[in-house]
Amino acid sequence: MNGSEIFNAQLWMTALSSATPLALAALGGTFSERTGVVNIAMEGMMLTGAFVAVLASATLHSAFLGLAAAILSGMLMAVLFAWGTIRYKADQVVVGMAINVLAAGLTGYLLNAIYGFTGTPPDTPRLPDVTIPGLAQMPGIGAVLGRADLLVYVMLLLVPLSHYFLFRTPLGLRMRAVGEHPQAADTAGIDVNRLRFLGVLISGALSGMAGAYISIGVLNAFNVNMTNGRGYIALAAMIFGNWKPVGAFLAAALFGLANALAINLQGLEGWHVSKDFVLMIPYALTILALAGIVRRTTPPAADGIPYEPGH
Amino acid sequence: MDVVLELKGITKRFPGVVANDRVDLDLRRGEIHAVLGENGAGKSTIMKIVSGLYSPDEGTILLEGRPVRFAGPREAITAGIGMVHQHFMLIPVMTVAENIVLGREPARGLALDVRRAREDVRQLSARYGLEIDPDRLVGELSVGLQQRVEILKAFYRGANILILDEPTAMLTPQEARELFRIMRELARSGVSIFFISHKLDEVMEVADRVSVMRQGRRVATLPAAETSPEQLAELMVGRSVLLRVERGEHRPGEPVLAVEGLGRAARGGRAALADISFEVRAGEIFGLAGVEGNGQQELVEVLAGLLKPDRGTVRLGGVDVTGRSPRQLFEMGVAYIPPDRQAEGLVLDLTVAENLALKDYYRAPLARRGLIDVKRLAERARALVVEYDVRPANPAAVARTLSGGNQQKVILGREVSSSPRLLIAAQPTRGLDVGAIEFVHRRLLALRDSGAAVLLSSLELDEILSLADRIGVMYKGRLVAVLDADEATRERVGLLMTGATAAAPAGAGTAAAGAGAEEVRRP
Ligand SMILES: Nc1ncnc2c1ncn2[C@@H]1O[C@H](COP(=O)(O)OP(=O)(O)OP(=O)(O)O)[C@@H](O)[C@H]1O
Ligand SMILES: [Mg+2]
Numbered sequence: 001m002n003g004s005e006i007f008n009a010q011l012w013m014t015a016l017s018s019a020t021p022l023a024l025a026a027l028g029g030t031f032s033e034r035t036g037v038v039n040i041a042m043e044g045m046m047l048t049g050a051f052v053a054v055l056a057s058a059t060l061h062s063a064f065l066g067l068a069a070a071i072l073s074g075m076l077m078a079v080l081f082a083w084g085t086i087r088y089k090a091d092q093v094v095v096g097m098a099i100n101v102l103a104a105g106l107t108g109y110l111l112n113a114i115y116g117f118t119g120t121p122p123d124t125p126r127l128p129d130v131t132i133p134g135l136a137q138m139p140g141i142g143a144v145l146g147r148a149d150l151l152v153y154v155m156l157l158l159v160p161l162s163h164y165f166l167f168r169t170p171l172g173l174r175m176r177a178v179g180e181h182p183q184a185a186d187t188a189g190i191d192v193n194r195l196r197f198l199g200v201l202i203s204g205a206l207s208g209m210a211g212a213y214i215s216i217g218v219l220n221a222f223n224v225n226m227t228n229g230r231g232y233i234a235l236a237a238m239i240f241g242n243w244k245p246v247g248a249f250l251a252a253a254l255f256g257l258a259n260a261l262a263i264n265l266q267g268l269e270g271w272h273v274s275k276d277f278v279l280m281i282p283y284a285l286t287i288l289a290l291a292g293i294v295r296r297t298t299p300p301a302a303d304g305i306p307y308e309p310g311h
Numbered sequence: 312m313d314v315v316l317e318l319k320g321i322t323k324r325f326p327g328v329v330a331n332d333r334v335d336l337d338l339r340r341g342e343i344h345a346v347l348g349e350n351g352a353g354k355s356t357i358m359k360i361v362s363g364l365y366s367p368d369e370g371t372i373l374l375e376g377r378p379v380r381f382a383g384p385r386e387a388i389t390a391g392i393g394m395v396h397q398h399f400m401l402i403p404v405m406t407v408a409e410n411i412v413l414g415r416e417p418a419r420g421l422a423l424d425v426r427r428a429r430e431d432v433r434q435l436s437a438r439y440g441l442e443i444d445p446d447r448l449v450g451e452l453s454v455g456l457q458q459r460v461e462i463l464k465a466f467y468r469g470a471n472i473l474i475l476d477e478p479t480a481m482l483t484p485q486e487a488r489e490l491f492r493i494m495r496e497l498a499r500s501g502v503s504i505f506f507i508s509h510k511l512d513e514v515m516e517v518a519d520r521v522s523v524m525r526q527g528r529r530v531a532t533l534p535a536a537e538t539s540p541e542q543l544a545e546l547m548v549g550r551s552v553l554l555r556v557e558r559g560e561h562r563p564g565e566p567v568l569a570v571e572g573l574g575r576a577a578r579g580g581r582a583a584l585a586d587i588s589f590e591v592r593a594g595e596i597f598g599l600a601g602v603e604g605n606g607q608q609e610l611v612e613v614l615a616g617l618l619k620p621d622r623g624t625v626r627l628g629g630v631d632v633t634g635r636s637p638r639q640l641f642e643m644g645v646a647y648i649p650p651d652r653q654a655e656g657l658v659l660d661l662t663v664a665e666n667l668a669l670k671d672y673y674r675a676p677l678a679r680r681g682l683i684d685v686k687r688l689a690e691r692a693r694a695l696v697v698e699y700d701v702r703p704a705n706p707a708a709v710a711r712t713l714s715g716g717n718q719q720k721v722i723l724g725r726e727v728s729s730s731p732r733l734l735i736a737a738q739p740t741r742g743l744d745v746g747a748i749e750f751v752h753r754r755l756l757a758l759r760d761s762g763a764a765v766l767l768s769s770l771e772l773d774e775i776l777s778l779a780d781r782i783g784v785m786y787k788g789r790l791v792a793v794l795d796a797d798e799a800t801r802e803r804v805g806l807l808m809t810g811a812t813a814a815a816p817a818g819a820g821t822a823a824a825g826a827g828a829e830e831v832r833r834p
Contacts, residue, residue: 170416170423177402177413184400187364188414188464189385301404309364309383 009143011260016144017218019249019256020155021046021210021227025234026241026248027155027162028206033243034166035199036179038304040096041081042207043231044103045074049211051107054120054222063125067151067212074208075201077103082200086193089306100231108224119221126220127151127212151213155249158206162245175199179300182307192307207231229283236286242297258282314376315340315503316361316392316472321370323356325712328703330356332527333370338472343494343504345514345535348524349547349744350716351702354507355397357524358474361505362394363387393465394474397507397715397742398653399457403450407460408432410449411467435463440496453604455486462493473497474505477715479513480742483603483770491517509744511540511554523547548746556752559760561780561796564593565628567733567764568614573623575609582606583788584613587623591733591764596755598779599768602808606788607768608650611737614766615647616640627733641670644732648722648739650768656722657710664692664706667725699724700750715742720750727754734758737768752778772804786810 025042032039052073057066077099084095115121127150136146166172175195177185182192214230215222233255240254241247262278316338323331330353338344348354359365361372363381371378374390381387387394401410408428417427432445441459449460458478465473475494479487494504494517508514514521515535522532523546531546544552568591577583584606591597601607612618614625616637625633627643637647649655657666668677668688677688692706701713701720710718719742726734736755740748755778759765769775775782782799784792784807792807 164422168422170418173405173409173413173416173423177405180402180404181400184402184410185413187362187384187388187394187396187400189388189468190414191385298404 012144014260015257018259023252024210026237028203029238032199032203035196036302038092041099044100045077045207046211047103047227049074049208050215053212058124070212071208074204078204124220149217159249317373342519345518345521351714352524353527392472393470395461397476408445454481566590569626595780596765598775598782601785605785646726646731648736650738659711695724
């Protein structure tokens with residue numbers, strides 16, 4: 001392969017595939033943060049989802065049940081997170097980190113306890129690829145978008161749906177109000193903590209789904225710390241996307257493209273750069289996004305602040 | 312007249328204070344019932360109880376004769392009680408319509424019915440004579456219009472009891488007059504209104520009955536027609552109050568502040584300044600009058616080092632200080648009372664003692680070898696809370712828990728006690744009770760008499776007229792006139808504030824006369 005061939009269909013497919021879990025989690029994070037809860041726990045929710053997806057898929061011999069279980073497990077972690085941050089108003093970042101450490105420990109332990117040295121079963125069912133009739137036959141775009149994992153399409157559908165939900169429905173308006181000015185929402189008769197709980201729960205479900213994509217979408221296996229910081233990159237994508245679903249998707253797509261480029265560059269002839277360096281690119285981009293560009297974005301005014309009525 | 316709402320023996324305690332002490336209060340249908348009282352008397356607290364934000368420790372609330380208990384604001388709203396808070400409950404990044412319908416949105420299928428929302432708001436506006444554009448972002452509206460949104464919010468929820476907590480504190484006199492017109496109209500249509508205010512003349516003008524609170528208790532309820540400002544002031548404070556302080560002879564000294572050719576383009580939502588020149592001398596109060604938004608605040612912030620001018624110079628005692636930082640200016644003897652005590656004047660989650668030390672915590676005597684001398688800081692704070700009559704006189708209290716007036720006294724204590732050469736005071740009595748206003752006015756005059764220069768920017772024309780030795784009038788970013796106190800009448804200054812220069816007789820001490828009617832250059 002040489003330089004001019006880097007931008008081939010394979011690259012775009014890899015980009016889309018890398019972007020999918022990031023976009024799913026980032027969409028979820030948008031819901032959480034729009035209601036005022038900084039969700040750094042997406043990494044842990046995703047990791048849990050990835051493990052539970054394999055566990056359920058292998059045990060029940062159904063990738064769909066695996067997916068459902070992953071979503072539920074993400075929501076379970078979300079309940080735990082919400083309980084600490086909303087019910088007991090603990091610091092959101094601290095509880096989030098605790099969830100991440102818990103998820104890493106728990107999945108690592110269970111992996112070993114259940115599957116031992118051999119790893120997850122090789123016959124674990126994978127989520128199916130879907131072919132879009134018509135689109136698949138189109139030249140160019142067909143190769144990238146015509147056939148992909150089910151969750152890729154789910155993600156692509158969720159982007160406009162999330163936008164519609166947040167910006168066009170009464171519930172979306174209320175959720176945003178809660179994240180901007182909880183007192184105002186409260187005095188308008190809105191149950192602030194219930195909507196924050198809902199936001200966190202949606203985030204847990206989508207993070208769990210993102211985890212399932214990593215373990216039984218792309219592959220059909222789980223290994224230790226499989227998400228590898230993608231939860232944080234999703235957080236960056238959400239911020240980069242200015243707390244908007246479409247923005248979060250575009251940012252996730254950018255990160256996905258960076259990742260795909262990194263992978264493709266490794267195969268480039270006459271390119272003698274350490275593989276580790278190349279693989280670092282998406283993460284470096286994350287830091288740049290957070291440090292350089294973040295200042296031009298505007299978070300919800302009450303993001304990260306627990307709500308105490310009566311002030 | 313029948314009673315809509317009756318409070319019986321309401322008591323509310325906060326740690327260390329009894330905010331409401333067995334308060335009885337009733338509201339009749341279609342009346343405007345003013346509630347007066349010193350800062351910290353418990354007015355906001357009792358209203359927060361009525362609107363469901365706090366629950367009372369003791370006592371009962373009767374609504375239309377039936378006892379009610381509100382678990383939260385939601386239930387109070389459902390019962391028809393709407394409150395416009397002292398600090399607005401609006402979401403600046405959302406539109407007027409979104410703010411109003413929030414919580415009770417019209418829907419079409421799954422979607423928010425934006426057109427209906429807009430239409431509902433238009434109808435409400437028309438019905439109550441509260442004109443507003445439903446599609447504007449609330450953050451772009453003037454304070455007066457934001458208040459309108461708050462009132463419409465209450466009516467959208469079917470309120471027939473309206474509570475207005477210091478609604479005029481942030482309004483211009485014109486906006487306040489408009490609000491009174493609206494209030495009277497509402498009362499005529501059967502809405503019952505609780506109206507909290509510190510301004511006695513307003514209360515006399517608009518209220519049917521007046522209740523006075525002191526230290527958590529209701530001490531009197533009188534028909535407005537049978538009382539006088541003097542009597543009300545005395546009931547509030549428990550002693551007779553001078554509603555207008557005496558100002559000694561004007562003996563100006565050397566110029567302390569000299570501003571020349573100051574200009575700044577309009578940007579970032581801030582008004583423009585154009586070609587401003589004036590002096591403030593030692594031993595005088597220079598009043599800055601103007602309708603809100605004509606550049607007074609921008610001028611004040613340039614002088615306080617918070618905004619950078621595009622051109623012109625600022626001299627302090629002859630030294631060019633243009634563009635210096637607030638800290639540098641403080642060290643040269645400039646003190647600044649900002650107009651918004653909660654946003655700029657205080658760190659609300661710090662204690663009173665810490666807030667009192669915000670300007671000089673880093674240097675002797677408060678700091679030694681890079682460490683803060685906590686004992687000294689507490690000692691000085693103890694002295695200051697007594698001297699400036701902060702209540703409760705507890706330096707360890709968190710600033711947030713203080714009533715508005717007492718928060719202002721903390722700022723005043725911090726700034727005035729630094730013995731400044733120049734004090735810049737922006738809206739120093741906003742939201743203060745008559746006793747506290749008298750206190751602030753005395754302090755400003757004492758500072759002036761001790762030889763300091765005072766620049767007083769105020770939207771209260773009466774305040775300027777009673778305190779200032781010289782008065783500068785701002786209009787569209789220009790200083791259109793500078794008058795001596797004895798030639799400044801209410802009418803004349805009022806007219807200059809609206810840009811009418813013809814009213815000023817020729818040669819009567821006006822600076823830059825004729826400039827007022829001109830459009831401000833916007834480079
Ligand atoms: N949340 C709170 N926690 C502790 N103390 C409080 C709280 N809210 C009010 N207080 C105290 O209760 C008393 C009454 O306060 P309140 O705000 O009702 O006074 P106010 O009459 O509205 O004063 P102002 O005219 O300055 O607004 C004050 O001493 C105040 O410090
Ligand atoms: Mg109050």
